[in-house]
Amino acid sequence: MTTPIRVLLVDDQELIRLGFRLVLEAEDDVDVVGEAADGDEAIRAVAAHAPDVVLMDIRMPRTDGIAATRSIVAAHPATRVLVLTTFDLDEYALGALDAGASGFLLKDAQRSELTAAIRAVHRGDAVLAPSVTRRLVDRLRAAPPAAEEPAASATDPTAELTDRERDVFVAIAHGMNNAEIAHHLFLSESTVKTHVGRVLAKIGARDRVHAVILAHRHRLVDTSAPPAGEGHGRSTT
Template sequence: MTPPIRVLLVDDQELIRLGFRLVLEAEADVSVVGEAADGDEAVRAVAAHAPDVVLMDIRMPRTDGIAATRSIVAAYPATRVLVLTTFDLDEYAVGALDAGASGFLLKDAQRSELTAAIRAVHRGDAVLAPSVTRRLIDRLHAAPPAAPHPSSSDDPTTELTDREREVFVAIAQGMNNAEIAHHLYLSESTVKTHVGRVLAKIGARDRVHAVILAHRHRLVDASAPLPSDGDGWSAI
């Protein structure tokens, strides 16, 4: 039997943590292993409980969610961080993604969206609010362009095969595995294998990081529309 996804809840409001706990503990494949009320407590709790996924609030006293995310990602790369915020216009959410979070979720998300997002982040995918994804991409393209002929050490695609580069670009365009399979006329199992190899070769911790790298190196058009999963989310 597959072990449940170990989740750590981080929020400065006890009632919100309680609400998330009640929702998640009703899921057979999810286990809440701990709670924290601020970023400092979150880092200590990750060290103590080794969660698979951290459900991380952004605005908290003392150490906020961005700083905590950066510390957790650096020290515990196997732990994924799914950030939370009240408003999708919250620039802190973009900062958290820059800091290494693997996903973004609104606090008013439906129960099914919350559990689906946790499962997606755990398996290495991500489900992001489209407006946040767009702001992140716009920010990357507003930065000074990379050198026209980057060295092999700077170019994340150097070791990719032609097919893997196609998969990389498709990931950056927001396609999920099923969409990539349809686009490239491949089976989903083959796409899954390619995605794993792409992430390993470019040194990306997950698909969100791959999107950031692709747009930073101008491998995709910043104006390209982001696909949606039908529920108002970008499916990555």
């Protein structure tokens, strides 16, 4: 029997936590292991319960979801954080993604969307629509290089990638999903999925969101040009 996905619920509103708990406890493969009402409680609860996935509210008293996400990801890299937000990718949600969250979910999401998002994050995918990825890309493009990372571009995290993997990495950095990458590089989606997994492993990225952030922080993407590879017509193998 498959081990249930261990989930921690974090929200300052008890009724919202109760609603999520009722939905998730009806799923055979999900186990709600705890709750927290703010970021401080969440950090302690993750240390105590070692959840696989944290459903994290953003706007909470004391320590907010962004600070809590940053602490949890740093101390517990195996735990994935799925951000809960009321608005479609507001600045708070973007901040949480930058802090290490693996995606975001609207609080009014349907039951099927919630359970699918938890399963996706647990298996290592990022829960982020392509349009949202592109908005994140736009924000990263507009941001100046971080003052504390003056030599970031000196170390290329893509040095171990093959040419084909680098093409896939650049496509990810431009916000393409697997279907778009497959069409763009003339590959099958299953082949793209394999390449994406290898790319993330080689560059040390948690997921696609982290890969986008790495690409733009290290200035590895020419934002004035489309991804390389279009029209190459290479093999799918």
